[in-house]
Every structure is written in C-alpha cells, then in structure tokens.
Amino acid sequence: MHIVHTIAELRAHLSPFRRPAFVPTMGNLHDGHIALVKQAKPLGDVTVSSIFVNRLQFAPHEDFDSYPRTLDADAQRLEAAGCDVVFAPREKDLYPEPQTFKVHPATDLSDMLEGHFRPGFFIGVSTVVLKLFSCVFAGMPSGVAAFGKKDYQQVLVVRRMVQQFALPIEILAGETQRAEDGLALSSRNGYLSPAERLEAAQLVQALRALGDAARAAALPDLPALEAQAMQALARRGWKPDYLTVRRRSDLQPPQGPLAELPLVVLGAAKLGNTRLIDNLEI
Numbered sequence: 361m362h363i364v365h366t367i368a369e370l371r372a373h374l375s376p377f378r379r380p381a382f383v384p385t386m387g388n389l390h391d392g393h394i395a396l397v398k399q400a401k402p403l404g405d406v407t408v409s410s411i412f413v414n415r416l417q418f419a420p421h422e423d424f425d426s427y428p429r430t431l432d433a434d435a436q437r438l439e440a441a442g443c444d445v446v447f448a449p450r451e452k453d454l455y456p457e458p459q460t461f462k463v464h465p466a467t468d469l470s471d472m473l474e475g476h477f478r479p480g481f482f483i484g485v486s487t488v489v490l491k492l493f494s495c496v497f498a499g500m501p502s503g504v505a506a507f508g509k510k511d512y513q514q515v516l517v518v519r520r521m522v523q524q525f526a527l528p529i530e531i532l533a534g535e536t537q538r539a540e541d542g543l544a545l546s547s548r549n550g551y552l553s554p555a556e557r558l559e560a561a562q563l564v565q566a567l568r569a570l571g572d573a574a575r576a577a578a579l580p581d582l583p584a585l586e587a588q589a590m591q592a593l594a595r596r597g598w599k600p601d602y603l604t605v606r607r608r609s610d611l612q613p614p615q616g617p618l619a620e621l622p623l624v625v626l627g628a629a630k631l632g633n634t635r636l637i638d639n640l641e642i
C-alpha cells in the first residue's frame with residue numbers, strides 16, 4: 361500500500377487504472393470505515409482512501425483542533441482491509457491557498473437538520489468532496505465512492521452534487537456499523553467518558569421508539585411524538601437538537617400514511633460535550 365501526500369503523487373499512482381473505488385474519511389478509523397473499504401474494493405480496479413480533517417466543515421467553536429489524528433494506526437487498518445493507496449494530504453497540499461471557490465449545495469436539502477445546527481457544514485463537505493473527487497477521478501472514465509449512512513443527509517447531498525455536476529461516479533451508501541449495545545460507530549465516540557458511553561446507546565433506542573410510534577400514528581400526531589421523544593432524552597440529561605421522522609428520498613416531512621412510506625428517523629443530541637448523530641430507516 362502506498363501512502364501519498366500530494367495530488368501529483370496520488371495521480372501518478374492512479375494513472376495505470378480506470379475505475380478507482382474511493383472512501384473519503386477524516387481518519388481515526390473504526391469498523392464502519394473498514395466495512396466501506398471492503399464493500400467498495402470489488403467495485404473498482406484500485407482502492408483509494410483519503411484521510412483529511414477538513415477545516416472547512418468545522419465551525420470555529422467545533423472540534424477541528426482536537427479531532428483525533430491517528431495516521432499510523434489508520435494506515436495499518438487500511439492496508440489490512442486491502443486498500444491500495446492512502447491519500448493523506450497536508451493542509452497546504454489540498455488548500456495551497458484559501459479555498460475561495462466553494463460548492464453551495466441546494467438549500468432545500470442542506471439548510472435543515474445538520475445544516476441548520478451546523479451552518480456552512482454542507483458547504484465545507486461538498487467543497488472538499490468535490491475537490492477530493494477531482495484529485496482521485498480526474499481523467500477516469502468512471503469510479504465509485506463510498507459513504508456511510510450514519511451521515512444520512514451527507515449521502516443525499518453528495519448524491520445530488522454528483523448528479524447535478526454529471527460526475528461519472530457511482531455513490532455507494534454503506535450501512536451504519538453498530539456496537540453491541542446499538543451505538544452507531546463514530547470517531548467522536550472516543551470523546552465519551554465511561555458513564556457517557558453507557559448512556560450513549562439511548563440515542564438509537566429513542567430513534568427506534570419514535571419510529572415505532574410514528575408507524576402506528578396518524579400524520580397530524582407526528583410533531584407531538586417528535587417533541588415527546590426529545591423531552592424524554594432531555595430528561596436523561598441529553599441536549600437534543602432534533603429527533604424527527606422524514607422521507608428517505610429528500611428528508612422533507614412526510615405527507616401521507618406513515619405506516620406505508622419509506623421513512624427515516626434522524627436524531628442529533630449532545631451528551632456532555634459530545635454531539636452524536638444517528639438515524640434508522642423504517
């Protein structure tokens with residue numbers, strides 16, 4: 361496996377190939393990332409993963425500086441998973457000058473939920489993903505890029521971007537990997553204290569309970585069910601941003617019979633200083 365830092369080195373290593381399978385990450389890898397690499401690998405002729413903590417998607421008060429940087433351990437895990445090339449650019453490699461050209465995703469998709477609570481987040485994500493795609497896929501007839509469904513809204517934003525810019529890239533959405541108690545694997549779980557770690561699985565339980573209640577309810581009752589679910593988490597000491605039932609296709613509030621529509625229950629809440637997000641398709 362090759363570890364490269366510059367765009368030129370990356371392109372040199374990829375030049376013999378025609379269909380990269382790409383897994384972008386911010387490092388501090390867990391089994392969810394590794395599952396994505398294994399799923400993507402058979403779909404391309406070379407497997408690439410990027411490790412880059414993207415300043416553009418962090419607000420000034422967020423955890424950009426403390427985000428764990430664990431390149432050596434990540435590289436070992438990627439090599440064991442069959443990755444061929446790791447692209448780990450330094451900031452000066454990817455952003456040699458301030459990135460003043462940015463991608464502004466459709467606001468109907470990106471200003472709600474995560475975008476509402478993290479203004480500018482999807483501008484930062486879309487900009488770096490388009491730039492990484494250009495580093496990996498430029499000149500390639502086709503490719504595949506894998507993203508985890510834990511970041512459900514991110515997958516939709518990236519899919520729409522790929523569609524609107526007519527990029528010849530297939531987007532693979534990998535299932536969320538979970539710990540035994542149901543907690544979705546996330547690099548940020550490492551911030552949790554032992555007591556918080558025990559409590560953390562309550563988020564997915566709250567989503568499951570809300571999903572079950574929504575399936576049995578009528579549409580007008582949904583706002584009250586969502587409010588109750590947030591209050592129940594708040595009583596346990598969480599600070600919920602949202603717990604909500606949405607259409608899978610565009611994350612808009614559902615219209616029509618809740619028992620029949622393809623829906624997803626999404627949630628984000630802070631436990632101590634750690635903000636966790638999760639979702640369940642129902």
Ligand code: PAF
Pocket residue numbers: 384385386412414417485488489511514
């Ligand atoms: O999901 C992530 O880890 C990041 O948002 C991504 C897609 C690597 C862009 O920085």
